Amino acid sequence: MATAQRDRRRGAADSMTWLELATGKLVRRGEVGHIASGAVPPSALGGDDVTDLAGGALAIRFDRFSDGRGFTVARYVREVLGFTGKLVAQGHVIPDQADYLRRCGFTHVEIDRDAARQWRRSLALAPPAMQRILGSQRSRPIGPAWSDAPPERNDRDVDR
Amino acid sequence: MMYRYDEFDRAVVETRAAQFRDQVRRRLDGELSEDEFKPLRLQNGLYLQLHAYMLRIAIPYGVLSSDQLRGLAGIARDFDRGFGHFTTRQNIQFNWIKLVQAPDIIDRLATFGMHAIQTSGNCIRNVTCDPLAGAAHDEIEDPRIWAEIIRQWSTLHPEFAFLPRKFKIAVSAGVEDRAATGFHDIGLRLVTGRGGEIGFRILVGGGQGRTPRVARMLATFIPKRHILSYLEAVMRVYNAAGRRDNIYKARIKILVDDMGIERFADAVNAEWHHVRDTATDLPQAEHDRIAAYFTPPHLVDASPVPSVLATARRHDAAFARWMQQNGLPHYHPGYANAVVSLKSAGRPPGDASAAEMEAIAALADEHGQGEIRVTYQQSIIIPHIRRDALPAFYRAASAAGLGGGEHRLVGDIIACPGLDYCNLANARSLPLADRIFRRFGDPERRAAIGRLQLNISGCINACGHHHAADIGILGVDKKGVEHYQITVGGRAGEAAAIGRIIGPSFAEDEVPAVIETIIDTYLASRDRDESFAAFIARTGPDAVKEAVYGNSATGPQARRGGQHDLA
Secondary structure, eight states, X not given: OHHXXXXXXXXXXXXXXXXXXXXXXXXXOOOOSXXXXXXXXXXXXXXXXXXXXXXXXXXXXXXXXXXXXXXXXXXXXXXXXXXXSEEEEEESOOGGGXXXXXXXXXXXXXXXXXXXXXXXXXXXXXXXXXXXXXXXXXXXXXXXXOTTSOHHHHHHHHHO | OOOOOOHHHHHHHHHHHHHHHHHHHHHHTTSSOHHHHHHHHHTTTEEEOSSSEEEEEOOGGGEEEHHHHHHHHHHHHHHSSSEEEEOTTSOEEEEEEOGGGHHHHHHHHHHTTOOOTTSSSSSBOOOEEOTTTTTOSSBSSOHHHHHHHHHHHHTTOTTSSSOSSOBOEEEEOBSSOOSOGGGSSEEEEEEEOGGGOEEEEEEESOBOTTSOBOOEXXXXXXXXXXXXXXXXXXXXXXXXXXXXXXXXXOSHHHHHHHHOHHHHHHHHHHHHHXXXXXXXXXXXXXXXXXXXXXXOOOOOOOOSSOHHHHHHHHHOHHHHHHHHXXXXXXXXXXXXXXXXXXXXXXXOTTEEEHHHHHHHHHHHHHHSSSEEEEOTTSOEEEEEEEGGGHHHHHHHHXXXXXXXXXXXXXXXOEEOOGGGTOSSOSSOSHHHHHHHHHHTXXXXXXXXXXXXXXXXXXXXXXXXXXXGSSEEEEEEEETTEEEEEEEEOOBOSTTOBOOEEOSSOEEGGGHHHHHHHHHHHHHHHOOTTOOHHHXXXXXXXXXXXXXXXXXXXXXXXXXXXXXXXXO
C-alpha cells in the first residue's frame, strides 16, 4: 500500500492537495519553507530552520505511517521551538491518524484528493482526548468542529 | 472504591467502538490493506493467532467490578467457546473470535465500561499494578490513583501511538513489590523521600523476551506532581531515538543498553526541562477528582482472630492449607484478601469458564465489596473479606470448583498459551503445565516444598515469564521436535533477577522428572526454612545441575537431552 500510494503520487502529482485538519476542508497546496524528516532527531532541528518561517509553512515527512517519530518532531517544533505557522504532514500517513496529527500540532496533511472523504470521516470518528486531565494546550481542540462531528464532544473536551 | 466511567469516559469508548467498526468495514471492503489495518486492529486488542482471531480486553490495573466480570462471562458464552483467559498483564483474552463479530463485542464491552484499547500494538499498553492496591497491609499510598492517572494520560496519546515497539508500565506502592516493576519498560515504585514527601522511584528498561533485562534506576525520586511530565520526557526520548530497523532491538531496554543509563538519563532530563512545570503536569484538582473514586471501603470492626476461623482451620486440613497460602493480609486486621486460584488439573493456567466467572462475581458480591482483582500470576484476588467469613467463602469457592490451588506454591504455574494457540511458539506450554501440576498433585507435598514459582514460555518471547521464575521452562525447537530448556534462580519483584540455564534441553516427557529432581535436591540440601529462591541464591545452579546432568555436562543424562543448544 505504501508503495502504491507513492506511485500514485508520482504519477499524478496534481491530485495531491492539503486537507485542513481543523475543518476538514481542502485547500490549495502552498509552498513549504523547509521539509523536516521524521527520521531526524527533533533536537537536531535548529531554531533557524523554523523561526525564519514565521507565518509560512513547514512540512514534516513520514516515510511510513507506522513510524511515529514525526509526531514527536511536530510537538518539539511547536512547543520547544515555538513555531506558529502552518505545519503540514507529508508522506505515508493514513486517515486514522488524522486526530493524532491535529493534536500534535499539525494544521494540514498532504493527501490525494480522492482520500478526502475518508479523512473527514476519520476526523469525525475520533474519540475525545483523554489528555483533558491535563491543562495542556494540545488537549484542546484547534478550530471549530467540521460539519458532521457532534459539536458537544468538543465542548466537553475543553471542560475538564 | 473503584474508578467509574463518567459521561466523558463513556463517550471515549463509544466513539472508539464506532471508529473500530468503520476500520473493520474498510478492511473487509478492501479499502485498507492488511498492512495498514494491522496496527489499527492491534491497538484495539485484536490479534490474528494460529486458528482464529484473539481479542484482548483491557482490565486497567487488574481491577474489575462483579458486574463487569458477569459481562465478560456473557462475551465468553456469546462470542467464544464459553471460556476466557486471564493474562500475565492482568487482562483477559478470548481466543476464538470472528473478525466480523469483533465490533459487536467492542460495543457490548462499552455497555459495561470496558474496551480493548491499547492492549496490543506499538503503544503504551494497559498499565499494571499491585493486585492488592488499596487493600494491602504494607503500602505507602494507594497506587491505583496513579495507575488510573497514567491510564488516562496514556490512552490515545497522540504522540505515542506509533512507538518503535510496545511499552509496558507497572506501578507498585507496597514494601513488597507485587507488580514485577523490575521487568517493565518503566517500573514505578512509590517511595518516601527525604522530609517524608512521597514520590516515585523510576526504573527503566526492564523486560523479558529474547534479551531479558532487569530494569535500571533512572531516577531515585521524582515528586508525584511531576510524574506525567517525567513520563512524557522518557517516552519522547524513546520515540525519537528507539531503533526501528529491527523489531528485536526496538524495546527501550536496547536503547538504554546502547546509550548507557547515564546518557539516557541526561537525554530524559533535557526533555523534561522542556515539559516540566508546564501544562503537561497534572493539576491538583484533577488528581483529587480521580483520587475521590478510590476512597477506602466501609469496613466494620471485625475480630482478627474469630473463633469460627480458628475452628475451621483446626478441623479442615484442606481449608487450613488454602488459608495459609490464599488468605492474604489486609490493612484492616479483621479482614483478608482471598486468592481464587485459576490453577487446577486440566485447566490451562488463567482460564475461567463463563459459569466460573459468574461464581467469582457472586463471591465478591456476597463476601467482599463487589470488587475483583486479576493477578499477573493469572489468578483472581477478591479483596476486603472479613476474616470470620473466610470459611464460608472457601466453601462457596470449593462448591464452584475454585477452592483448589495454592498461591505461590509449585502448582501456581504461569504459562503462555503456547503452540496450542500462538503462531510464535516453538512448543506447547499448556500440556506441560498440566503434567507438572499433576506430578505435584499431593497438597501436603506442595506445602512442604514451600514457596516456588514455576513458569513456562512456549518460545523466546517469554510471555510465560520463565526468566523471572525460581524454575523457568522455555520451549525450544530442536530439529522440529519440541524441547524445553530449564533455568533456575529467576525472580520478579524486589531484587529482580534473570534465571540461569542449567544445561541442555529436554524432551517433553522428561521434563516433569527433571523438575522433580531439582526440587528433591533442594529439599534434601536446604537449610531449615530456607526457601527455594534462597537455596539457589546460596548454592548457585551447580547443585541442581549436578543432580540433573551428573558430574559432567556431557554425562549420560545430558546426552539424553541431546546437544547443547543454549544459544
